[in-house]
Amino acid sequence: MKLPVTIHRARLGPVEFKVIRPARPLLDAVLVDHDSHLDAYLDQQAAKLFGGLWTLAASSPRSLIHLPMRGNPAPAHEPPEAGTRQLDLVLLHHSLQFAPSRWKDVRARLGPGRRQTVTLPAPVLTEDSLIHQESRHYRENRDLFHQHVHAETLFMTGSAKVFRDTARHFIDVARNGPGYVPVHPRYPRFVTELHSHAGVLGNAREIRVEYCDAWIR
Template sequence: MKLSLSLHRARLGPAEFQVIRPARPPERAVLSDGRWYLDAQVDQQAAQLVAALWSLAATSPRSLVHVPLRRTDPDTGEPGPDLVLLHHSLQFAPSRWKELRARLGPGRPRTANLPGPLSAGRAREFRPERHHRENRDRFHQRVHAGALFMTGSAALFADTSWLFADVAHRGPGYVHARPDHAHYCARMGQGDGLVADGGGSAIHVVYRDQWPDR
């Protein structure tokens, strides 16, 4: 698939960082703290876009992938954080995000050609060693300056690209066929060895087709 992007560069001291953003941020997508999970509500178009950007993070270890999501939660009226995906080798401190973000210019247009994300079934069986207690290749999360940072390896991003793709592919049909139980979701990080213990939250992605006007 072809993905329209905006490429930004900014310097912090001696280091230069590259930030990739979608050319058009998703309109119907929000992150919020739920009772048991970190909830991500998305419509089909937003889920497809985030899935593509998640896959891009797996192939762009030298870049921060910034997904603007700060739409007001349609249920609570509270704003949620953006999403930033980055490779752990960048060693970027989330505490510097506000400073870096302020230095980003308008960016340059770019088109990326991406393969389709893994299916949910294939991805969940792809690396069974992730379920082992000794596994250390896990996402580390931190919220800072209005953004949720998901820091991990290229393999980890590749193995979890199914999360939003599954909701985009199956959510609309499931909800349409079950109007009395219109809930389709995918989860990551609860007992599956994908999110580091101690401060990490499982992610609960929910398909939502009804959104109030802004």
């Protein structure tokens, strides 16, 4: 999988941060904070891009992966609700130990960046990854996501393994969402979840990922 990205660098004092963004605007994609959980609404292209960037986060432990999308049009079947807000998303490896409180300053220092194309392996659900899923339920497991919200941005912090193993959710939406919706008129929603029972969430809320092909313009 070839993924066009833009590489940005921002310096705060003696520390330089590397920020990776998709090279093209992330259009038909919305991340909604419902307080008790989060909803991601994605069209096919956005779901592919999410899967690619999720995979990139697994192999880029020294980078912040930024998906800017707050302010995008809402899905036609899910108009904005009172008490909800749209968020940007940042994916980062736990070893980076980045404080979300610094994000606003880092974001303000990002320049135009440098275009680059990275080549990624396609996420695959293998027998080994199924074994990893079972092992997640043991108390000593440390491959968990943790979340923080700051400056209208959701920070998803995790290990390389948990990013790699969960990228398949977005690939599943991209592959199966477009074909599912037309043949299920009574419930035209293709949904997958990063669920609390899946053993991938530590201090983190559930995320529903839903295919959507109609947006409020």
